[in-house]
Amino acid sequence: MSVGEATGAGAVRARSRTGERTGFFSENVKRMTGWSGALLIVLVASLVPVLWIVMLSLKTPASATDGSFIPHHWTLSNYSDIFKTGIFTSALRNSIGIALISTALAVIIACAAAYAIARLEFPGKRVILAVVLGVALFPQISLVGPLYNLWRQVGLYDTWPGLIIPYMTFALPLSIFVLSSFFQEIPWELEQAAEVDGATPFQAFTKVIAPLAMPGIVTTFIIVFIICWNDFVFAISLTSTTAAETVPAAISTFPGVSQFTVPYGDIAAAAVVVTVPVMVLVLLFQRRIVAGLTAGAVKG
Amino acid sequence: MAEIEFEDVTKRYPDGFEAVKHFNLDVHDGELMVLVGPSGCGKSTALRMVAGLEDISSGELKIDQDVVNDRAPKDRDIAMVFQNYALYPHMTVRENMGFALKLAKVPQAEIDSKVAEAARILDLEPHLDRKPANLSGGQRQRVAMGRAIVRDPKAFLMDEPLSNLDAKLRVQMRTVVARIQQRLQTTTIYVTHDQTEAMTLGNRITVMRAGELQQVGSPTELYSRPVNLFVAGFIGSPSMNFLPGELEGNNVRLPIGSLPLPDELRRRLEAGPGQGRRQVIAGLRPDHFEDAALGGSQQHGGATFRANIDVLESLGSEYYAYFEVESERVASRELEELAQDAGAADLPGAGSQQVQMVARLSGATKAKPGQPLELWFDPQHLQLFDPESGRSLLAGGQQQPAAAATQPPAQPV
Numbered sequence: 001m002s003v004g005e006a007t008g009a010g011a012v013r014a015r016s017r018t019g020e021r022t023g024f025f026s027e028n029v030k031r032m033t034g035w036s037g038a039l040l041i042v043l044v045a046s047l048v049p050v051l052w053i054v055m056l057s058l059k060t061p062a063s064a065t066d067g068s069f070i071p072h073h074w075t076l077s078n079y080s081d082i083f084k085t086g087i088f089t090s091a092l093r094n095s096i097g098i099a100l101i102s103t104a105l106a107v108i109i110a111c112a113a114a115y116a117i118a119r120l121e122f123p124g125k126r127v128i129l130a131v132v133l134g135v136a137l138f139p140q141i142s143l144v145g146p147l148y149n150l151w152r153q154v155g156l157y158d159t160w161p162g163l164i165i166p167y168m169t170f171a172l173p174l175s176i177f178v179l180s181s182f183f184q185e186i187p188w189e190l191e192q193a194a195e196v197d198g199a200t201p202f203q204a205f206t207k208v209i210a211p212l213a214m215p216g217i218v219t220t221f222i223i224v225f226i227i228c229w230n231d232f233v234f235a236i237s238l239t240s241t242t243a244a245e246t247v248p249a250a251i252s253t254f255p256g257v258s259q260f261t262v263p264y265g266d267i268a269a270a271a272v273v274v275t276v277p278v279m280v281l282v283l284l285f286q287r288r289i290v291a292g293l294t295a296g297a298v299k300g
Numbered sequence: 301m302a303e304i305e306f307e308d309v310t311k312r313y314p315d316g317f318e319a320v321k322h323f324n325l326d327v328h329d330g331e332l333m334v335l336v337g338p339s340g341c342g343k344s345t346a347l348r349m350v351a352g353l354e355d356i357s358s359g360e361l362k363i364d365q366d367v368v369n370d371r372a373p374k375d376r377d378i379a380m381v382f383q384n385y386a387l388y389p390h391m392t393v394r395e396n397m398g399f400a401l402k403l404a405k406v407p408q409a410e411i412d413s414k415v416a417e418a419a420r421i422l423d424l425e426p427h428l429d430r431k432p433a434n435l436s437g438g439q440r441q442r443v444a445m446g447r448a449i450v451r452d453p454k455a456f457l458m459d460e461p462l463s464n465l466d467a468k469l470r471v472q473m474r475t476v477v478a479r480i481q482q483r484l485q486t487t488t489i490y491v492t493h494d495q496t497e498a499m500t501l502g503n504r505i506t507v508m509r510a511g512e513l514q515q516v517g518s519p520t521e522l523y524s525r526p527v528n529l530f531v532a533g534f535i536g537s538p539s540m541n542f543l544p545g546e547l548e549g550n551n552v553r554l555p556i557g558s559l560p561l562p563d564e565l566r567r568r569l570e571a572g573p574g575q576g577r578r579q580v581i582a583g584l585r586p587d588h589f590e591d592a593a594l595g596g597s598q599q600h601g602g603a604t605f606r607a608n609i610d611v612l613e614s615l616g617s618e619y620y621a622y623f624e625v626e627s628e629r630v631a632s633r634e635l636e637e638l639a640q641d642a643g644a645a646d647l648p649g650a651g652s653q654q655v656q657m658v659a660r661l662s663g664a665t666k667a668k669p670g671q672p673l674e675l676w677f678d679p680q681h682l683q684l685f686d687p688e689s690g691r692s693l694l695a696g697g698q699q700q701p702a703a704a705a706t707q708p709p710a711q712p713v
């Protein structure tokens with residue numbers, strides 16, 4: 001008798017449990033479809049232009065403006081064309097060099113500044129932060145004219161430093177902001193522990209704080225690199241020859257077949273090529289850009 | 301191993317607040333000195349000044365006879381265990397413990413053997429290659445300890461190292477700390493706000509209040525001869541009961557009845573600072589009450605009185621009996637501060653004409669809650685304080701030649 005009772009009760013319980021489960025599922029399915037729809041819209045909106053450029057770069061010059069998404073005649077000639085003239089190769093070299101140097105300098109300086117802002121109480125700290133923010137708000141275009149004249153006089157026009165200096169200047173505010181918030185999240189005790197353990201302040205920074213802030217440093221590096229890499233305003237105004245012209249500026253000066261044709265295919269191919277380094281950079285470092293690295297530092 | 305001396309050390313913040321005031325303390329070589337006090341009393345600041353993490357505003361701090369006021373933490377040769385452990389999350393347990401040695405450019409083989417030794421002492425061997433994030437709270441705490449002991453420093457500084465552990469583990473770790481300290485014989489300053497931890501661990505204890513040193517002494521000294529109301533109320537659990545009293549010849553009249561003063565107490569009172577004073581605050585430890593039916597009064601004399609037991613808490617081997625006494629409440633800033641720190645200041649009943657008392661009774665008592673009970677108090681252990689200054693009226697709170705023999709040696713080396 002007791003066995004029968006037990007199975008009966010079990011059956012009831014099992015039934016109610018499956019009931020709950022279906023309810024849970026339908027709720028889940030609803031939420032999933034909602035998210036999928038939203039994601040699909042974002043995906044299409046952001047990927048279609050990229051795909052368009054890729055397709056365009058694979059079309060022959062004659063069919064470039066035919067309006068179809070898929071090329072009628074597939075060709076790689078655009079890609080070989082842009083590497084035939086020296087303009088693009090030298091621009092690529094300039095872009096890589098200038099962007100890397102500006103980014104490295106900006107991140108190093110920003111690390112020092114952000115660390116000081118996060119850790120030290122000093123007079124004028126708020127003023128410095130306000131000034132930094134001010135620089136970030138400053139419209140870059142308003143500086144182009146003065147810089148053009150100034151650079152021509154001091155001999156920085158059409159040189160690498162001529163671009164590195166403004167890039168660094170405009171990258172610093174953002175870097176300092178991102179990095180100081182990262183540094184602030186690292187418990188101060190870690191540094192004190194390092195100092196008690198016999199580290200100099202510099203060792204405490206390089207061996208304890210910097211490794212922990214690495215996700216922040218890498219993120220900042222990538223953001224700044226992309227800003228420098230994509231800049232057009234300074235590049236077109238402060239350079240004129242292959243000595244310092246970067247890719248965005250060089251693309252705009254690509255010669256067409258004749259004076260009256262726009263080299264759409266070449267431009268598209270160049271655009272595809274210049275996105276490659278950025279993608280490589282992001283993929284390379286995406287493993288480092290993980291949150292939660294500080295987990296376990298203090299009691300949990 | 302080294303001696304640590306505070307000479308008139310003061311910590312003043314830019315806004316004028318003094319966290320530590322004219323602090324004088326001698327921590328002997330090899331001693332475990334506990335700094336204890338309510339939060340904000342300056343104990344952690346004092347410790348951080350030894351570590352070099354806080355500047356010293358005035359006075360001198362000596363480690364091993366050297367004035368270290370202006371030395372960076374790394375040049376002081378001390379190790380510190382932080383309250384939240386401060387383990388390096390990007391390093392394994394092994395790297396965490398070996399970090400200081402690596403910075404000191406100790407050969408790798410020596411680092412390995414020292415880390416292995418510390419891991420063995422602390423039972424961390426299976427976890428050496430794990431990161432702190434994958435350890436339990438107790439294991440992290442032990443790694444923090446290990447990081448300190450591998451270095452063989454002049455002194456260990458511990459800033460509430462056990463306060464993040466749960467109660468049971470805390471008691472276990474307390475014995476681990478004590479054992480390691482005894483084994484290594486390294487001078488240790490241990491900061492805690494928990495008086496039980498202080499009493500069980502310390503060779504000597506320093507009680508601090510509002511940046512000022514109150515009393516330094518062995519646990520027994522602090523317990524039986526507190527110099528003022530603050531120390532009396534802070535040390536001991538449950539804490540001391542305080543009643544207003546009046547001296548009348550050889551008796552002290554209390555709301556619970558008149559207590560005869562034993563000879564020794566009378567001698568100490570006469571030698572003490574407050575001769576001829578009549579109004580006093582009497583301190584009665586819960587431990588010195590007993591159920592009169594159990595027959596303490598015949599042996600020691602003393603007074604019995606009747607009280608209505610409100611609440612009876614059983615701890616198995618003993619009972620805590622709570623009762624109320626019709627009396628003015630003792631008004632003292634020190635006691636109010638203690639109540640505030642314990643969070644008891646706003647408990648119901650405060651400010652009424654009733655004083656809540658607690659007595660610790662033997663497990664053999666027949667007391668029942670809600671029923672009156674004949675209680676006995678042992679007057680040998682009565683404490684008397686000046687109501688105005690809060691100081692003990694009994695001589696020998698701090699220096700008592702007669703009592704010195706009965707005190708345990710200040711520190712075993």
